[in-house]
Structures are given as structure tokens and as C-alpha cells.
Amino acid sequence: MTGIVDGLLDLALPRRCVLCGAAGGWLCERCAAELHPLPVQHCPRCGAPGPWSAPGQKHRAGRRCPECGGRDLAFRSAAAAFTYEGPAKALITACKFRALRSLADDMVGRASPAFAAAPAVDLVTWVPGHRDHQMERGFNQAELLGRGFARRAGVPYAPLLRRVRHGARQSGLDRAGRAANVRDAFALREEGNGVLRKLKRVMIVDDVYTTGETLDHCAGVLAHAGIEPHVFTFARTVRATPSQASLDHAVQKERCP
Numbered sequence: 052m053t054g055i056v057d058g059l060l061d062l063a064l065p066r067r068c069v070l071c072g073a074a075g076g077w078l079c080e081r082c083a084a085e086l087h088p089l090p091v092q093h094c095p096r097c098g099a100p101g102p103w104s105a106p107g108q109k110h111r112a113g114r115r116c117p118e119c120g121g122r123d124l125a126f127r128s129a130a131a132a133f134t135y136e137g138p139a140k141a142l143i144t145a146c147k148f149r150a151l152r153s154l155a156d157d158m159v160g161r162a163s164p165a166f167a168a169a170p171a172v173d174l175v176t177w178v179p180g181h182r183d184h185q186m187e188r189g190f191n192q193a194e195l196l197g198r199g200f201a202r203r204a205g206v207p208y209a210p211l212l213r214r215v216r217h218g219a220r221q222s223g224l225d226r227a228g229r230a231a232n233v234r235d236a237f238a239l240r241e242e243g244n245g246v247l248r249k250l251k252r253v254m255i256v257d258d259v260y261t262t263g264e265t266l267d268h269c270a271g272v273l274a275h276a277g278i279e280p281h282v283f284t285f286a287r288t289v290r291a292t293p294s295q296a297s298l299d300h301a302v303q304k305e306r307c308p
């Protein structure tokens with residue numbers, strides 16, 4: 052019942068740009084132009100922008116990715132549509148707190164081209180929501196995004212994961228805190244077992260890739276079940292992105308000692 056009422060409210064609500072408040076849609080054209088797609092050049096493993104090569108991979112002119120180079124990640128690849136700033140951040144925040152399906156649909160439309168460019172998979176799943184959090188809001192943003200991407204791409208989707216332990220919310224914790232918080236926090240859903248035997252590659256969808264801890268643990272559960280996990284998020288936090296000039300300089304230096 053709540054779902055129907057929410058749906059009607061969603062339709063009746065006047066849509067305003069989540070960033071500047073302009074009437075007409077969830078993101079006006081001017082603000083949408085400020086969405087930054089993730090650069091084409093990125094680490095094939097964790098998605099960090101730059102000419103990085105993933106651990107164990109030989110890459111021409113590539114250097115070890117500073118973000119995942121020393122880490123053991125359970126997922127095979129991580130792609131994202133936009134950098135987590137400005138309008139991308141505003142959309143995620145608005146969708147999370149206002150719990151509007153139409154907002155999630157808008158995000159799906161904007162990020163679908165990037166999803167189509169991500170590695171092909173047999174099934175799409177998502178990071179399960181916080182139970183209490185989900186009850187407050189009535190929905191899980193990651194699930195709406197995952198279902199939306201899958202429908203557009205014509206790929207099957209199913210909930211494969213569940214939360215085991217409800218740790219503190221990830222926001223506000225540093226990397227070590229986040230890692231400790233999500234350890235053993237996820238498991239396979241019982242009904243997921245039957246589906247898994249038929250699958251090779253699965254995409255795990257979430258709204259934002261921050262440190263990658265949550266997605267790493269979700270991917271670990273699937274990898275343990277013999278699946279090759281991949282990750283796709285609407286946005287990605289970009290830390291210490293080297294400027295093109297500094298990268299060119301570094302490559303030059305490597306070539307002429």
C-alpha cells in the first residue's frame with residue numbers, strides 16, 4: 052500500500068533540479084552538463100582514473116595503480132558512470148533521502164551508456180540495503196539502479212546477497228573503519244544458490260564506489276561461490292587524480308632517465 056501511495060506522490064510532485072532548483076526535471080540541462088563521466092583511461096581493476104595497469108597486468112606505459120596496486124580485491128573489474136561530485140552527488144543524495152523511483156529512473160537513463168560499455172555479464176544483482184534504513188525509506192537505491200540497468204541492457208537480474216550483520220553506516224568511517232565494519236556483513240540468499248550454478252559472471256550494482264570495501268565484500272561472497280564478480284556504480288569517488296600535465300611529465304621522465 053505504501054508503495055502505491057509513494058508512487059502517486061512521486062507522480063504528483065513537481066520536479067525540480069536537485070542541484071539548482073530549476074523546474075522541469077530532476078536535473079536541468081545546465082547542471083547535467085556538469086556531470087563528469089569517468090575518464091576513458093582508468094585502472095581496469097578498480098576504475099581509478101589514470102593510465103594505470105591492474106596488479107599482475109602488463110600495460111604499455113602503464114604504472115601500478117596507486118589505489119588498488121597493493122590491495123587484494125575480490126571483483127574482476129569496477130566501472131562507474133560519473134565522478135562523485137556536483138550533480139552526480141546531488142542525484143544520489145536526493146534519491147537516497149527522498150526515496151523517489153522517478154529519480155532512480157532518471158539516474159538509470161543517464162548512466163546506462165556507461166553500463167552498456169562495462170564487461171558483459173550473465174546476471175545483475177545489487178548491494179542489499181540496510182534493513183532499518185530500507186524500512187524508513189521503503190526502498191533500496193542500489194536495487195532500483197541494478198534492476199533499471201539490467202532491464203535496459205536486456206540482462207536478467209536477481210537479489211543474490213543479503214546482509215548478515217547490520218554494522219554502522221559506512222558514511223563517516225575511514226578506510227580501516229569501513230573495512231572492519233563490512234567484514235562478514237554479507238552472505239548469499241538461500242534461494243540464490245540454485246541460480247548460481249548456471250552463472251559465470253555477475254555484475255554487482257551500487258550507487259557510489261567510495262573505498263570499494265562494501266563492494267569488495269559483496270564480490271567476495273560471490274567469488275567464494277565460484278562466480279566472477281564485476282562491479283558497476285552510478286558514481287565513483289576520485290581521489291588524488293593526477294592532472295594530465297603531471298602524468299605526461301611522469302611518462303616523459305620514465306622514458307628518459
Ligand SMILES: [Zn+2]
Pocket residue numbers: 068069070071072073078079080081082083
Ligand atoms: Zn540545475
Ligand SMILES: [Zn+2]
Pocket residue numbers: 094095096097098099103105116117118119120
Ligand atoms: Zn586500480
